[in-house]
Amino acid sequence: VTAPGRKISDTAVRHLSLYLRTLEELRGEGTPTVSSRELADRAGTTAAQVRKDLSHFGSFGKRGLGYSVDPLRQELRQILGLSRSWAVGLVGAGRIGSALVEYPNFVARGFRIVTVMDRDPEKIGRRWNGIRIEDVSGLEERFRAMGVQLAVLAVPEEATQEVADRVVRAGVRGILNFAPVRLRIPREVVVNHVDLAVELEVLSFALREDGVTGSGKRR
Amino acid sequence: VTAPGRKISDTAVRHLSLYLRTLEELRGEGTPTVSSRELADRAGTTAAQVRKDLSHFGSFGKRGLGYSVDPLRQELRQILGLSRSWAVGLVGAGRIGSALVEYPNFVARGFRIVTVMDRDPEKIGRRWNGIRIEDVSGLEERFRAMGVQLAVLAVPEEATQEVADRVVRAGVRGILNFAPVRLRIPREVVVNHVDLAVELEVLSFALREDGVTGSGKRR
DNA sequence: CAATGTGAACTTCTTCACAGCG
DNA sequence: CGCTGTGAAGAAGTTCACATTG
Numbered sequence: 318v319t320a321p322g323r324k325i326s327d328t329a330v331r332h333l334s335l336y337l338r339t340l341e342e343l344r345g346e347g348t349p350t351v352s353s354r355e356l357a358d359r360a361g362t363t364a365a366q367v368r369k370d371l372s373h374f375g376s377f378g379k380r381g382l383g384y385s386v387d388p389l390r391q392e393l394r395q396i397l398g399l400s401r402s403w404a405v406g407l408v409g410a411g412r413i414g415s416a417l418v419e420y421p422n423f424v425a426r427g428f429r430i431v432t433v434m435d436r437d438p439e440k441i442g443r444r445w446n447g448i449r450i451e452d453v454s455g456l457e458e459r460f461r462a463m464g465v466q467l468a469v470l471a472v473p474e475e476a477t478q479e480v481a482d483r484v485v486r487a488g489v490r491g492i493l494n495f496a497p498v499r500l501r502i503p504r505e506v507v508v509n510h511v512d513l514a515v516e517l518e519v520l521s522f523a524l525r526e527d528g529v530t531g532s533g534k535r536r
Numbered sequence: 537v538t539a540p541g542r543k544i545s546d547t548a549v550r551h552l553s554l555y556l557r558t559l560e561e562l563r564g565e566g567t568p569t570v571s572s573r574e575l576a577d578r579a580g581t582t583a584a585q586v587r588k589d590l591s592h593f594g595s596f597g598k599r600g601l602g603y604s605v606d607p608l609r610q611e612l613r614q615i616l617g618l619s620r621s622w623a624v625g626l627v628g629a630g631r632i633g634s635a636l637v638e639y640p641n642f643v644a645r646g647f648r649i650v651t652v653m654d655r656d657p658e659k660i661g662r663r664w665n666g667i668r669i670e671d672v673s674g675l676e677e678r679f680r681a682m683g684v685q686l687a688v689l690a691v692p693e694e695a696t697q698e699v700a701d702r703v704v705r706a707g708v709r710g711i712l713n714f715a716p717v718r719l720r721i722p723r724e725v726v727v728n729h730v731d732l733a734v735e736l737e738v739l740s741f742a743l744r745e746d747g748v749t750g751s752g753k754r755r
Numbered sequence: 756c757a758a759t760g761t762g763a764a765c766t767t768c769t770t771c772a773c774a775g776c777g
Numbered sequence: 778c779g780c781t782g783t784g785a786a787g788a789a790g791t792t793c794a795c796a797t798t799g
Contacts, residue, residue, distance in 0.1 A: 323660075325741075326767080326768075327738065328680070328768080329768095330737070330738050331734050331738060332743045333735040333736070333737075333741075334731075334733065334734040335718075335734065336732065338716060339739075343699055345798050352779090352780065352781090353780075353781070354780085359718070360718065361718050363769085364769075364780090364781095365769075365770055365771070365772095366769070366770085368780090368781065368782060368783085369768090369770090369782090369783085370771075370783060371781095371782090372781095372783070376781080376782065377781095378780075378782080379776090379777060379781075380775075380776045380777050380779075380780055380781045380782080381776075381777050381778070381779045382777070382779080382780070382781085383779090383780065383781080384781090385577045392584075396741070396744075397737050397741050397744070397799085398737075398741055398743060398744030399737065399738055399740055402588075402769095403740060403743075411635070412629075412631055412632075412634050412635035412638060413632075413635045415631050416630070416631035416632045416635055417732070419631060420732060422732070422733045423718060423732075423736070424679065425574065426733060426736060426740075427739065427740075428736055442780080448730040466743070467739060469741070472726065483583075490743050491739045491743045492739075493735060493739055497557060497641060499578070499579065499580045507739060507743060508740040509735050509738055509739050509742075511640075511730065511732070511735055512553075513636070513730070514553065514557065514641045514642075514645060515550050515553040515554065515640060516712060516728050516730055517617065517642070517645065518549070518552075518553040518556075518616050518617075518645065519546065519549050519550060519553070519728050520686060520710045520711075520712055520726060520728050521616055521617040521618055521622060521646075521647075522544075522552075522615070522616050522617055522623075522684070523710065523726040523728075524617060524685070524709050524710045524726060525615075525616070525617025526784050545789080545790070547790075548790090571757090571758065571759090572758075573758085582791085582792075583758090584791075584792055584793075584794095585790095585791070586757065587758090587760060587791085588790090588791075588792090589763070590759095590760090591759095591760060595759080595760065596759095597757055597758075597759050598758085598759075598798090598799060599757075599759045599760080599797070599798045599799055600756065600757045600758055600759080600798070600799055601757080601758070601799070602757090602758065602759080603758085603759090690757090697766070730772085734757085740766080
């Protein structure tokens, strides 16, 4: 089915990702069938939201019964583009990069890290998970040679835009960026931004009225 | 000003965080004044959006002129709760944890990591940034002793809920969770969830129609 | 007279509620 | 008879447009 023209909101896609994870849990527990209500409770949305999110892509449930766990799980994998394998190039062999390489869900979801690049001579030549860390100077050729489709940028702030330009030149179609920098990128390349400063500040904002420890309040 | 009762959307707060970063850049460049238009271009929103976001908290601009960079920066720090210092407890001394400890913006924004905990005897006793890694068994006492207000959870999936229960018992008011697990937590505790699987799947979805490499298409 | 601050218009997202189907 | 799928209602968020002001 996988509706063609329709514009799907970012939120809806995030929901699908959560439903997929929940279905994988349910599958592990041997549950054959689940209602929109229960799926919602587990995933943290509402029953109506579950049905609406799914309705953009088709009708997967049985009235009076609910959804069959495994078939819906497969549908969602398909919808999210996970029933294929993605060739991922990682730039930046620092802590965040290493966290990703060891992240178990990464591989389970079809994301294969095919190359790791860094500029630090200390790191170049080492192996992570069997993958040799290469000198970033050869990025374009290496990415093309390995057929990289998706780049993960975990490099220092000041290097980020330059690296982004280069991975785009190397033909990458999507970027996951961990640096606190807004990238200037051609429209056809999809960027997703994980910004730890923003995440912390969202928390800080939510708690800002609580017991103040630091400097006295202004105004 | 910091309007009292009004409900501020998550998106608006995220925008403020981006504006703050942009203002810090502008300040570094010595720019004294900025229009909503320019701020928007740099932060990736629109001029109208900038004005609306700010209007929830007061009037900070001068008509015909724009916003004074440094005063607005200070306002935003205040609004986001960054003009104070937050005592942060980190649970999980793995890769993600270490990435956070070394993250420079962390400290710059007033987030002080005051304790690090892990369950691995190999790690306990080591020092990170001068902070001794403690045995997680003493979490509650340690968190209380150090006045931890905000917990960062970077522990394996299966341990996450238990650790969450314990940090709540220890009086924490906010949690930043990196594990792919929806936490069951009392309403008054604020949770923010950074979910790498979701971030990857959002990218995967956006690119799902591109050249398929993996298994042949289903249906 | 340039650029803010803000109601009003518009658009998008969420929730409701119920007909219809298994 | 229970639960989905979905239009319609309602809420929330975004963009428009302009009167206002330093």
